[in-house]
Amino acid sequence: MMPPETITSILHGSWAIQVLKSAVELGLFDGLSEGALTAAALAQNLGYPVKGVSLMLDSLVGMGLLERPDLATHQFGKPKERLDSPALYALSDCAAAYLVKESPLFMGMYLKQHDELDKMWRYLKDTVKSGQPVMHVNNDDKASEIFPHLAESIIPLNYAIAEDACRFVYETVLCGQSKALKILDVAAGSAVWSIPFALAHPGTTISALDFPAVLKVTERIAAKFEVGDRLSLLPGNWRDVQIESQSYDVAILGHILHSEGYELSEKLLSYCFDLLKPGGTLIIAEFFANRNRTAPLHPLMFGLNMYLATTDGCIFSIEELSEMALRTGFNRVIRHNSVDYVSPLLFAVK
Numbered sequence: 435m436m437p438p439e440t441i442t443s444i445l446h447g448s449w450a451i452q453v454l455k456s457a458v459e460l461g462l463f464d465g466l467s468e469g470a471l472t473a474a475a476l477a478q479n480l481g482y483p484v485k486g487v488s489l490m491l492d493s494l495v496g497m498g499l500l501e502r503p504d505l506a507t508h509q510f511g512k513p514k515e516r517l518d519s520p521a522l523y524a525l526s527d528c529a530a531a532y533l534v535k536e537s538p539l540f541m542g543m544y545l546k547q548h549d550e551l552d553k554m555w556r557y558l559k560d561t562v563k564s565g566q567p568v569m570h571v572n573n574d575d576k577a578s579e580i581f582p583h584l585a586e587s588i589i590p591l592n593y594a595i596a597e598d599a600c601r602f603v604y605e606t607v608l609c610g611q612s613k614a615l616k617i618l619d620v621a622a623g624s625a626v627w628s629i630p631f632a633l634a635h636p637g638t639t640i641s642a643l644d645f646p647a648v649l650k651v652t653e654r655i656a657a658k659f660e661v662g663d664r665l666s667l668l669p670g671n672w673r674d675v676q677i678e679s680q681s682y683d684v685a686i687l688g689h690i691l692h693s694e695g696y697e698l699s700e701k702l703l704s705y706c707f708d709l710l711k712p713g714g715t716l717i718i719a720e721f722f723a724n725r726n727r728t729a730p731l732h733p734l735m736f737g738l739n740m741y742l743a744t745t746d747g748c749i750f751s752i753e754e755l756s757e758m759a760l761r762t763g764f765n766r767v768i769r770h771n772s773v774d775y776v777s778p779l780l781f782a783v784k
């Protein structure tokens with residue numbers, strides 16, 4: 435008989451979430467941001483009993499969020515001795531970038547958003563039984579309520595990949611030409627996918643299309659990245675916003691097709707095809723399942739997330755979207771695997 439490891443490791447995921455969120459709220463990552471410390475020193479700085487801090491730090495090492503730079507030189511024995519042990523704890527690169535409050539890509543807002551998503555997920559059983567989503571985020575009023583916060587909270591999740599998408603366009607699609615681009619960011623949210631383009635070239639302009647309530651966030655974030663003077667706004671539902679044909683070099687669909695479902699996604703690809711100049715590029719970021727829907731796990735569960743949150747939302751395989759883009763008229767599609775990212779990016783060239 436095999437032990438039930440597959441099941442217990444899933445169940446223990448909820449403990450890991452508590453360790454992560456509590457560590458952020460307790461300020462453990464902030465407390466290590468100036469350099470490595472022992473558990474006793476960190477506990478003293480923060481004013482907590484050392485035992486809990488020490489146990490938290492060990493768990494965070496196990497989760498890959500902290501490192502033990504001293505391990506080459508020290509060996510440690512019994513738990514009792516460890517409370518004043520000289521073991522040092524340091525931030526991993528990932529924790530330093532995303533879990534320290536002073537970091538520009540601090541994920542604090544997303545951790546709160548994650549709590550909100552959890553509330554929706556508690557209705558999973560009901561939604562599976564009834565076939566009714568918990569909410570309809572693709573309805574204009576609900577979108578205006580939810581997306582200003584959500585779109586800002588996911589900036590840290592996408593920023594590094596967006597930078598990679600920008601590099602890929604310049605190096606591979608444009609074969610090394612450094613030129614200003616006219617960009618349309620559809621369902622732009624914070625404009626996280628287009629900001630790296632504006633930072634890469636001083637002549638690049640961004641048109642951000644989204645609901646008016648979200649575009650207030652877009653303006654604030656663009657100003658923060660000092661590209662606000664090159665941002666123009668197209669308020670509304672994309673289905674109602676008319677755009678002149680062949681007017682953009684690049685169009686971006688960052689995590690929007692999964693709310694739209696199959697039929698509207700095909701229409702949205704046609705919409706983007708029409709507004710791109712010949713030779714223009716559509717960038718698609720999605721959580722793609724493999725063709726047989728067996729992996730990766732996150733996109734598979736994201737399908738459930740969209741079932742909970744929308745009427746027609748869905749996930750795609752990259753093959754499905756590639757075929758859809760070619761059917762819509764695009765000349766070729768290129769997929770690009772970003773390092774450490776769950777899904778490839780899809781580039782469709784007109």
Ligand SMILES: C[S@@+](CC[C@H](N)C(=O)[O-])C[C@H]1O[C@@H](n2cnc3c(N)ncnc32)[C@H](O)[C@@H]1O
Nearest residue numbers: 581585621622623644645648670671672688689
């Ligand atoms: C998951 S967020 C993604 C935002 C951004 N593209 C990103 O990747 O960070 C989805 C965005 O799509 C916008 N959106 C959803 N449906 C839309 C529609 N029909 N027309 C315009 N924007 C829409 C939402 O307001 C939200 O900003």
